[in-house]
Amino acid sequence: xxxxxxxxxxxxxxxxxxxxxxxxxxxxxxxxxxxxxxxxxxxxxxxxxxxxxxxxxxxxxxxxxxxxxxxxxxxxxxxxxxxxxxxxxxxxxxxxxxxxxxxxxxxxxxxxxxxxxxxxxxxxxxxxxxxxxxxxxxxxxxxxxxxxxxxxxxxxxxxxxxxxxxxx
Numbered sequence: 001x002x003x004x005x006x007x008x009x010x011x012x013x014x015x016x017x018x019x020x021x022x023x024x025x026x027x028x029x030x031x032x033x034x035x036x037x038x039x040x041x042x043x044x045x046x047x048x049x050x051x052x053x054x055x056x057x058x059x060x061x062x063x064x065x066x067x068x069x070x071x072x073x074x075x076x077x078x079x080x081x082x083x084x085x086x087x088x089x090x091x092x093x094x095x096x097x098x099x100x101x102x103x104x105x106x107x108x109x110x111x112x113x114x115x116x117x118x119x120x121x122x123x124x125x126x127x128x129x130x131x132x133x134x135x136x137x138x139x140x141x142x143x144x145x146x147x148x149x150x151x152x153x154x155x156x157x158x159x160x161x162x163x164x165x166x167x168x
Contacts, residue, residue, distance in 0.1 A: 001156070002028065004061035005149030006052075007141045008069070008084035010044050011037055014141030015052065017059050018130070018149040020157075025150065027130045029059055030142040041083065049087045056091050064092045065152035067144065068101040102151050107144075110151035122147050 001021075007014030012035075017028040033051045035044035056064075066088045069081035085101075092099035105115035112125045123143045127136055129150055138146075 001063070001153060002059065002061045003149040003152050004056060004059070004064045005145040005147070005152065006064065006066035006085070006088045007144035007148060008066055008081050008088060009141065010041060010048070010080045010084045011035055012139075012141050013048050013052070013084055013087075014139070014143070014145035015055060016142055016146035016149050017055075017061060018146060018153065020153045025129050025131075025153070027132065027146070029055065030138055030146055031055075032139045032141045041080075045083060045087055048084065049090065052087060052091050053094065056095050061095075061097060063098045063100065063152065063156075064088055064095075065100040065102060065148050067107060067148050068103050070103060100152055100155075102148060102155070106155075107147050107151040110154045111147045119144075126150065 002017065002019045005016040005018065013033040015033060016030045019026045019028050033048055035047045039047070066085050069078045069085060072078075089099050108117040108122060109115040111117070111129070112121050114121070119140055123140070126143050126146045130146070
């Protein structure tokens with residue numbers, strides 16, 4: 001199972017691809033797509049779309065998952081994240097793969113067992129799960145995208161176990 005995880009943003013979009021084979025998580029790709037703050041929103045989204053489509057075509061994920069925007073005090077930020085998330089949805093549609101959303105607390109709980117984990121705790125657990133060397137350093141957005149992919153794989157594995165149990 002190869003999953004593309006997305007940490008959506010209109011200036012920086014975290015991207016992480018993980019392959020899950022025989023109970024092992026393997027890092028395939030991680031990075032941050034960037035768009036200039038000086039560009040109008042439609043041009044930023046177009047640029048992010050082109051870059052993300054290129055990555056999706058190259059690495060061929062079978063599913064795409066993204067962090068779901070939530071509205072706290074800053075509605076404008078939530079709308080921007082939703083716009084960036086729609087880029088990932090369009091990529092899923094273009095590639096003919098399923099798209100999934102996860103709340104930030106779901107992602108943190110899946111990766112660290114605690115829904116209110118800090119960014120550093122998520123980073124350390126992503127490194128541990130993927131068995132990355134201590135020297136591995138990645139941008140926060142890419143680490144968050146990898147956490148989304150791990151969350152999705154964990155969720156699908158749990159669903160698979162439940163479905164199997166129902167038929168026993």
